[in-house]
Amino acid sequence: MIKSFLEEQHLKNTITIQTIAKALQVSVSTVSKALNDSHEISQETKDKILAYAREYDYSPNPYASGLRSKKSKTIGVVIPEVGNSFFAAVIKGIESVARKKGYHVLIYLSNESFEKELMILNEFQAGRVDGILISLALETDTFEHIEKLLEKNIPTVFFDRIPHAIEATKVVTNDFELGYRATKHLIQQGCRKIAYLLYRHHQAMSNQRLEGFIKALEETALPFSEENLIDYQNANDKNRLKNALSLHAFDGIVISTEELVTPLYAICKQLKINIPAQLKVLSFCDFPLATVLTPTLTTIKHPAFQMGETSAISLFKKIEKPRQNTHPETLVLASEIIERESTERTF
Amino acid sequence: MIKSFLEEQHLKNTITIQTIAKALQVSVSTVSKALNDSHEISQETKDKILAYAREYDYSPNPYASGLRSKKSKTIGVVIPEVGNSFFAAVIKGIESVARKKGYHVLIYLSNESFEKELMILNEFQAGRVDGILISLALETDTFEHIEKLLEKNIPTVFFDRIPHAIEATKVVTNDFELGYRATKHLIQQGCRKIAYLLYRHHQAMSNQRLEGFIKALEETALPFSEENLIDYQNANDKNRLKNALSLHAFDGIVISTEELVTPLYAICKQLKINIPAQLKVLSFCDFPLATVLTPTLTTIKHPAFQMGETSAISLFKKIEKPRQNTHPETLVLASEIIERESTERTF
DNA sequence: TTGAAAGCGCTAACAG
DNA sequence: CTGTTAGCGCTTTCAA
8 A cells, every 4th residue: 555655656756755754664754854964863764764865866845845944945136137247247156155055046137127126026025035136227216125125134135236325235346436447547548538338327326437437537627517428228329329429529438338338349440430549448347358359448347256156145144144133234346447458548 | 803913914024815814804715816816706805805915015925825736937947057148148038938927937057067957957856847948058968867857747848958869849040050051151251171169079969060060061072070170178278279270270160159259369369360361250159249349250140039938938838738748849940140251251 | 763743825625 | 706624745843
């Protein structure tokens, strides 16, 4: 009778803790404890159970254990975009530490949409994940959903695109400083009319890089106005970018995100704008191709992998000691300017 | 008394179906059915319950419903690599259809490791996901784990890097043809000694692109030997690539994956090999930067987003009618060569 | 060192 | 149309 039960289980491929218990003539709780390496089970019994489990590829039902233990051994990662070298590398960093901890990583894409970010965070509230790592969507300019999330005390760490006004654990780069130094670098190389090219600018969202840009200009008594800002909303804005470049005779440009390198290089080629002779170019970007572009591109490359690692480590710290309501800290990772041909001094 | 129970629930932020039931003085099953929009509940009751649920941001516990219904409303996606434009776009395609279907997407990275792929698939067997979308790791050259997976009857669709020897639902590009045509293109442009640059070659893994390459050479009575194959295992092989290029005087090269474009361009620059005059270059690759490289790069760009969509649609078809054990089909998506400067005729 | 039993939140018979 | 109830597979007291 027991035999036939087991056969049925294997046929249905539904091997559970009970299958093992029956097969080995022990109780389910013994099996459970053995599988969780509890100290109250004898080595002998453990070995027997583990051997059986391994043989039949037992793997616990995550929904059952999640329901019972209120722990999912899963963290949720919300990013605005894949297809972006920076976020890709961050994910790798996160993965590498999650794996060591035996956690699963659930990746969600907000696609820069506030609406979607909202939905995702809402679902997290029901306990699908033990902790959250999030970088905000560009569209996000209101933060009630974030506050609601934090109220639920789900361990959360923000990285890169963070809600400045909210007190929370955050991991960022020294964006203000980088924006400032990037601009200073262009100025040092002789630029006097510098554009700042950004992607889908939102007035409401604080932009440290841009602040740094503005400060550098002002410090050097260079005028800053809306003219210096080129806001690239989508591929249609290629013409607007083209016009801006031909109208204003910029001699330097800071590209704030890697997606905009291609259109900028394309337009310069088309308009026969010589980089760096006529226009010096510097970009925040992470792809290795920067080193083989013509001219090679001066970049600010973030420690993306490290940011993933740091964020994840910080999150696990919170998950592991939830009562530690210490003052939330903001970790700042440094990144550096890598000078290449596109900002070489020519005049 | 009821009041205080509710207060407690809201304090603990644990709003469940029972909270709602008590608050509204109905039974849990009524609530459950109402939330699932069952026809057996009156509109009036539904409205009442939905209103309450919305007000208090109720969101069902995925572990409870997963356990009970044996459905997780989640699909698992296994890819070998992020930071690769192709897979990034595939993910977007998958996401877009999963979202429409109300499914979650669990993304796993195998990092090209067989070991990791094995672990991931093993965990899927316990029912964490309702279906699986997978592209194999480069290291994978044995397929028992795949067969075991398929035996469990978990709906699975393979894409791009597929197990050729196994009968299953697959979505691919016309790789053999593309390898063939890519090579033919180089030959037409005048190349007579063509290299094939690939990433971590495994003899055991069938490689349709390479087969196409070989066929094109043989058809043209050009000799094919191991010399034509440059196997790039890791960044250290940069020197090997350099040597191969300077020793063998290739006049054409097929790059089989986008990661290798940067090293190739870098080395050509360093060795002052003129593209396309001395060496014509063509790459399988998906990044937009191909259009601004110098010279612009002839590419074979896959319909990556569409591949994600197609795979997902195909998977949901299987999930929705599991008993449909029809003959598994292989969908072939076409992609085209986009000719640019790097393969222009010069001699 | 082991086992019995309760119950996590939800769904789905089945009964009313 | 609504309610009662029995589990899903697992963990975790508590008792033996």
